Amino acid sequence: MTDTKVETREFQAETRKVLDIVINSLYTERDIFVRELVSNAADALEKYRHLSLTEKPEFDADVPLEINIDCDDKKHILTITDTGIGMTREELETNLGTIAHSGSGRFLEELAEAAKKDVNLIGQFGVGFYSAFMAAKKVTVKTRSWDGSEGHEWVSDGGGTYTISPCPGLHRGTKIILELKEDAEQYANKFTIERIIQQYSTFIPFPVKVDGKTVNTVQAIWTRSKGEITDEEYTEFYKFIANAVDEPMYRLHFSADAPLAINALLFVPRENFETLGMGRMQPGVNLYCQKVLIDQHSENILPEWLRFLKGVVDSEDLPLNISRQALQDNALVVKLRKVLTKRFLKFLDEEAKKDPEKYARFWKTFGIFLKEGVTTDFEYQKELGRLLRFESSASEPGTLISLDDYIGRMKEGQEEIYYINGPSRAAIEHGPYVEMFRKRGIEIIYTLEPIDDFVLSHLREYEGKKLVSADRADLRLPESTAEETEEKKDEAAERLPEDKVKALCSWMKEVLGDRVKEVKPSSRLVESPAMIVNVDGFMTSTMERIMQAQGDSGLAMAGKKDMEINPASPIIRKLADLREKDGEFASMLVEQIYDNAMIQAGLLVDSQEMVGRSYRIMERIADK
Numbered sequence: 056m057t058d059t060k061v062e063t064r065e066f067q068a069e070t071r072k073v074l075d076i077v078i079n080s081l082y083t084e085r086d087i088f089v090r091e092l093v094s095n096a097a098d099a100l101e102k103y104r105h106l107s108l109t110e111k112p113e114f115d116a117d118v119p120l121e122i123n124i125d126c127d128d129k130k131h132i133l134t135i136t137d138t139g140i141g142m143t144r145e146e147l148e149t150n151l152g153t154i155a156h157s158g159s160g161r162f163l164e165e166l167a168e169a170a171k172k173d174v175n176l177i178g179q180f181g182v183g184f185y186s187a188f189m190a191a192k193k194v195t196v197k198t199r200s201w202d203g204s205e206g207h208e209w210v211s212d213g214g215g216t217y218t219i220s221p222c223p224g225l226h227r228g229t230k231i232i233l234e235l236k237e238d239a240e241q242y243a244n245k246f247t248i249e250r251i252i253q254q255y256s257t258f259i260p261f262p263v264k265v266d267g268k269t270v271n272t273v274q275a276i277w278t279r280s281k282g283e284i285t286d287e288e289y290t291e292f293y294k295f296i297a298n299a300v301d302e303p304m305y306r307l308h309f310s311a312d313a314p315l316a317i318n319a320l321l322f323v324p325r326e327n328f329e330t331l332g333m334g335r336m337q338p339g340v341n342l343y344c345q346k347v348l349i350d351q352h353s354e355n356i357l358p359e360w361l362r363f364l365k366g367v368v369d370s371e372d373l374p375l376n377i378s379r380q381a382l383q384d385n386a387l388v389v390k391l392r393k394v395l396t397k398r399f400l401k402f403l404d405e406e407a408k409k410d411p412e413k414y415a416r417f418w419k420t421f422g423i424f425l426k427e428g429v430t431t432d433f434e435y436q437k438e439l440g441r442l443l444r445f446e447s448s449a450s451e452p453g454t455l456i457s458l459d460d461y462i463g464r465m466k467e468g469q470e471e472i473y474y475i476n477g478p479s480r481a482a483i484e485h486g487p488y489v490e491m492f493r494k495r496g497i498e499i500i501y502t503l504e505p506i507d508d509f510v511l512s513h514l515r516e517y518e519g520k521k522l523v524s525a526d527r528a529d530l531r532l533p534e535s536t537a538e539e540t541e542e543k544k545d546e547a548a549e550r551l552p553e554d555k556v557k558a559l560c561s562w563m564k565e566v567l568g569d570r571v572k573e574v575k576p577s578s579r580l581v582e583s584p585a586m587i588v589n590v591d592g593f594m595t596s597t598m599e600r601i602m603q604a605q606g607d608s609g610l611a612m613a614g615k616k617d618m619e620i621n622p623a624s625p626i627i628r629k630l631a632d633l634r635e636k637d638g639e640f641a642s643m644l645v646e647q648i649y650d651n652a653m654i655q656a657g658l659l660v661d662s663q664e665m666v667g668r669s670y671r672i673m674e675r676i677a678d679k
């Protein structure tokens with residue numbers, strides 16, 4: 056008996072689910088499986104081309120780099136062969152038996168959802184290979200690695216298992232043999248295949264031959280001059296490089312000679328796939344040197360927070376045979392990264408000025424990445440600051456302003472940029488923090504995302520103006536004008552006299568104990584009786600809210616707080632007398648005022664206790 060060494064393996068559970076999803080998705084768009092397999096072949100060729108510069112492989116070194124497609128219209132078999140890096144036995148198992156992407160439930164849900172909507176999206180999920188089973192009842196992969204080790208054959212019908220066995224006599228590269236399903240026999244027709252290649256794969260930088268005839272024209276669009284390239288060509292290229300189906304939102308094609316020779320073609324997609332539940336995105340820009348791919352999905356040429364960009368960067372200044380590891384700390388690459396980043400941020404600024412509405416759409420989808428940039432990368436803070444957008448007291452609801460807009464409207468004598476965080480515009484505008492701003496006509500930025508406070512406290516200042524959260528205890532609004540001071544004098548008549556205020560404050564502090572650091576009169580409340588302000592510059596109410604939401608014990612993490620009271624407010628004025636007459640009832644009111652102010656700061660209070668107390672207060676009032 057001969058030992059055939061055929062081993063049967065089970066697919067990883069997640070992979071089985073992916074297979075189910077792919078096999079059962081819309082058949083109308085089945086064409087894309089050809090694109091996925093051809094693009095895998097092209098990837099394998101690119102990897103080999105790069106490797107041959109660094110490692111000088113000897114095995115099958117003369118075999119030309121190309122993709123061959125054979126159509127057997129009689130037996131209904133489609134074969135796609137590439138002369139790329141191939142796979143070792145281990146690689147076969149990991150690459151085709153498991154999915155590299157997080158196999159999380161959410162990922163699978165999103166994939167299933169995407170597959171229902173548009174099968175084209177499958178490629179973006181990094182599971183393109185499995186699309187072969189949309190058209191094939193049986194898939195055979197014969198492959199031999201560039202290192203010359205023994206070749207293998209992988210066979211599966213897309214059920215729960217696959218087999219692997221040694222396969223002698225192979226050349227370098229991978230051959231994928233698809234035995235087509237009855238209703239997919241047209242894919243063994245060479246005209247069908249040619250049409251699909253023309254449609255999806257014209258930019259493959261290697262010859263693609265169908266039954267021996269080359270069907271694509273190899274071109275590196277980014278090295279051509281802008282004027283010669285049509286919008287359609289750009290869009291086709293984007294679809295090719297980003298594995299996308301729609302048009303890009305923005306496109307930047309530029310070249311530079313100094314300080315480095317660069318040709319770059321960058322695209323901003325329409326969708327943010329990270330928010331679509333796909334987990335962290337991989338970088339999407341490839342690094343070329345004289346049209347040779349050096350680093351696919353390069354992590355080195357752009358900062359992490361620009362990982363949503365797709366495209367290519369070509370620099371002939373880089374040494375061709377540089378290895379991927381050496382890229383990381385290569386001085387030229389560091390320079391390249393800086394030039395690219397600055398150029399792209401400048402581009403965004405120009406686009407924002409040209410078409411603010413379009414930029415607002417960009418901001419809504421990708422703004423989160425720029426915010427990430429502010430918090431992680433000090434190098435580009437100035438450029439990033441310019442690109443931030445927020446609502447403010449001066450903007451229409453739903454429309455956005457920039458920090459430059461804000462500075463342009465600052466009042467005379469105003470040195471700082473003010474902001475306040477809240478869950479919604481309405482919540483902020485009803486709260487105590489904006490009262491004095493409204494009264495004095497000072498603009499205040501509304502940060503509606505919890506992360507915004509974190510971002511602005513990292514930015515610290517913009518154009519020399521400090522960024523200040525309006526819930527800070529040490530907030531100093533600009534000096535009042537003469538007119539405003541007059542007005543204040545009028546109001547002073549209705550205020551509690553200063554000595555009484557002082558006594559009231561220290562008594563209130565006694566009632567509240569450790570809950571506050573200090574109780575003091577406010578210079579910025581207009582109507583509300585009281586508000587909570589933060590003594591600690593870092594631990595703003597927003598930060599505290601985030602921690603509370605994460606389940607951290609609110610009290611343990613709480614920053615130091617003061618309560619400011621409004622000596623002109625009727626309830627505060629009455630409290631001064633009431634505490635002499637009925638200390639117990641007055642204490643109850645103080646606690647209630649404190650809880651109310653905490654709620655307006657967006658912070659948690661003991662709701663049981665608060666409800667109980669408010670009933671007791673009501674009883675007292677009803678008694679009167």
Ligand code: ADP
Nearest residue numbers: 095096099141142150151181182183184185229
């Ligand atoms: P992706 O291409 O997004 O990584 P695929 O499901 O298309 O996902 O392919 C999975 C992996 O299988 C690839 O990353 C690659 O390592 C390997 N692979 C697929 N096709 C080939 C091929 N023709 N030659 C070499 N490796 C391949």
Ligand code: MG
Nearest residue numbers: 091095183184
């Ligand atoms: Mg692929």
